[in-house]
Amino acid sequence: MAMEDKHNLKDNKELQPLLVFGPPIIFPTFEAQNSHNYRFLKAFSSQDPLHQFLTEQKVDPSSIQAILCNPAQKVSADVIRFLPSLRIIVTTSAGTDHIDLVECSRHSIQVACAAGDHAGDVADMAVGLLLDVLCKISAADRHVRKRGPSMPLNVFFGSKLKGKRVGIVGLGKIGTAVAERLEAFGCSMMYNSRKEKAFISYPFYSNVVELAGDSDVLVLCCPLNEETRHIVNREVMLALGKDGCIVNVGRGGLIDEKELVQCLMEGEIGGAGLDVFENEPIVPTDLFSLDNVVLSPHASSLTSDSLDESYKLSAEALQVFFSSN
Amino acid sequence: MAMEDKHNLKDNKELQPLLVFGPPIIFPTFEAQNSHNYRFLKAFSSQDPLHQFLTEQKVDPSSIQAILCNPAQKVSADVIRFLPSLRIIVTTSAGTDHIDLVECSRHSIQVACAAGDHAGDVADMAVGLLLDVLCKISAADRHVRKRGPSMPLNVFFGSKLKGKRVGIVGLGKIGTAVAERLEAFGCSMMYNSRKEKAFISYPFYSNVVELAGDSDVLVLCCPLNEETRHIVNREVMLALGKDGCIVNVGRGGLIDEKELVQCLMEGEIGGAGLDVFENEPIVPTDLFSLDNVVLSPHASSLTSDSLDESYKLSAEALQVFFSSN
Known part of the structure; x- marks a missing residue:
């Protein structure tokens, strides 16, 4: 082993170990900017179970205080219990359904979402998907490209947003940002949420079937948990009806x-704009032949602006943690 | 000839002749609802020149007072001069660049646009195209469908609308409706128009190159005329720049x-959302391989709601004309 390598190895061992799952999209940037702060344990690059991976890396599980992850891999109760010194999990997602929060709470492990202010980005995508389905933009674009030099005339009759009754499922940051945008199009808003919000004038529905019955469009932007899994079932879709449209920018398991x-x-139902799917990365291929569906690969928060923000927040969360511990 | 046919023929000849070009999409409805009011002279169903068509139909050109048309066929000075009693042209479009307005004015011929309140529909499409280009919705949908059951991950990094500087070319009904919508996304607006508008606080640019230089997005929604033809030329596009995006819901000839x-x-330039093309129905096939372009077949005002409205307005305009003449 050359001197330089030995030196690096020593330095590397003195750095704080950071266990990385996923990896997050921002990881290449994160690694490049923080190689002097952390020893990166790239669990994502190994097919082995965690305990074996750490043994191979000659890392004592009790030396690991922090995880950096994205939603691509679960941080299960088993993983959490296997790392007795774990104190912080930084996820670059806004959602936390890939992390066992009960187990985190039991062990006083902090969970930091470093997705930045992504509500606006997701709301942009929600409105984009809705406009795309109603104005049939992707379907028309596909047909123009297929058809060749002469464009298909008078094939695509969309419908207007004005006057549409939009039922928002989950009126948090994202839902509110969606509502703000759709008000400008002349839509009328109503919502379902865990509980009625004070200071919100939109009609509240505690029952999603009733909300669907009164809506032309359902926009799903609530978190996924045991209460919201399959919150949109067949009954809700039948209540929404043949001209109804669903936009899902929450999680696939909501439907x-x-x-x-x-x-x-x-x-x-009339159509759907889907940024998320129940068994990602699997997309149901039956949807590929449908023109009333727009399929987006969980891309709503993947704007270049958000990624910059996500990187900054992750780095900051870990830096604050390690400097105060 | 059976008695019934003779009877119909006689009735048919006593009806007001209505010359129909195009035909408008609403024509089947129009015909079905108004067969007791008009004798329809379906010029669109003949390849012959107008004079020959009318001769074959045994119609005296001077008996024709009204035309119903869409923008698919020009109503030229020759056509207008050939019909000495022409008094009204009803077009189901909002634009009138297919009609020789100078000749109409010379002969005191009324031109009625029966496109309904389509500003909202076109504005919906403009925002839909912009969101589609920025969030890469159609491109992603295309790739999801091509790729098969496993979705392409982290391929499409869009950008957010918030903070985008939008230059609107033509701040009429449509431009204003676009601005109202984009304000809700946190965009900042500026505009070019024939002249500065009173009571509008958005910065006014008399020069489109300067507008493009200060904008991230250009939205074209002005009418096409000799002053606006190619209002977006290479110089404007270079001023807009490599990240800039153009949305055209006006007329193809504006660019x-x-x-x-x-x-x-x-x-x-960074991308384009195009609902209109310079030589419709021809779409430049070079665009088909580009993922930063969304192609729409002049469909912005083709919502089912607008068509209902367009039918009502056409029928009403003609009824009012004939009942008062």
Whole structure:
């Protein structure tokens, strides 16, 4: 071993170990900017179980205080219990359904979401998907490109947003940003949430079937948890009706996807704009032949601006943690 | 000839002749609802020149007082001069660049646009195209469908609308509706128009190159005329710059299309959302391979709601004309 390598190795061992799952999209930047702060344990680069990976890396599990992750891999109760000194999990997502929060709470582990102010980005995507489905933009673009030099005339009759009744499921930051945008188009808003919000004048529905029954469009932007899993089931879709449209920028599991595919194929609902899917990265191929569906690969928060922000927040969260511990 | 046919023929000849060009999309409805009011002279169903068509139909050109048309066929000075009793042209479009307005004015011929309140529809499409280009929705949808069951991850990094500087070319009804919508996304607005508008606080630019230089996005929604033809030329596009985006919901001729294709292919501008083309129905096939372009077949005002409105307005305009003449 050359002197330089030895030196690096020594330095590397003295750095704070940071266990990395995923990896987050920002990881290459993170690694380049922080190689003097952390020893990166790239669990994502190994197929082995965590304990074996750490043994191979000659890392004592009890030396690990921090995880950096994205939602691509679960941080399960088993993982958490295997790392007795774990104190912080930084995820570059806004959602935390990939992390066992109960186990985190039990062990006083801090969970930091370093997704930045991504509510606006997701709301942009939600409105973009809705406009795309209603104005049939992607479908028309696809047909123009297929058709060749002469454009298909008078094939695509969209519908206008003005006057549409929009039911927002989950009126948090994202839902509110969606509502602000859609008000400017002349839509009327109503919502479902865990509980009625003070100071919000939109009609509140405690029952999602009733909300769907009164809506032309459902926009899903609540977190996924045991209460919200399959919050949109067949009954909700039938209540929404044949001209109704669903936009999902929350999590795939909010919808019973098998029923969604069925309802779209049978024309029981009018259309859907989907940024998320129940079993990502799997997208139901039955949807590929449908023109009333717009498919987006969980890209709503992937703006270059958000990624910059996400990097800054992750770096800051870890720096603050290590400097105060 | 059976008695019934004779009877119909007689009735038919006593009806007001209505010369129909195009035909407008609403024509089947119009015909079905108004067969007791008009004798429809379907010029669109004949390849012959107008004079020959009318001779074949045994119609005296001087008996024709009204035309119903869409923008698919020009109503030229020759046509207008050939019909000495022409008094009204009803077009189902908002634009009138297919009609020789100078000749109409010379002969005191009324031109009625029966496109309904389509400003909102076109504005919806403008914002939809902009969101689609910035969030890369159609491109991503295309790639998801091509790729098969496993979605492409982290390929599409869009950008957010918040903070974007939008230059609106033509701040009429449509431009204003676009601005109202984009304000809700946190964009800042500026505009070019024939002259500065009173009571509008957005910065006014008399020069489109300067407007483009200060904008991230140009939205074109002015009418096409000799002053606005190629209002967006290469110089404007270079001023807009490599990250800049153009949305055109006005008329194709507002942009020098050859230069647009060139600038898009060379990366001199960042992207475009195009509902209109210079030589419709021809779409430049060079655009088909580009992911930063969204192509829409002049569909912005083709919502089912607008068509209902357009039918009502056309029928009403003609009814009012004939009942008062």
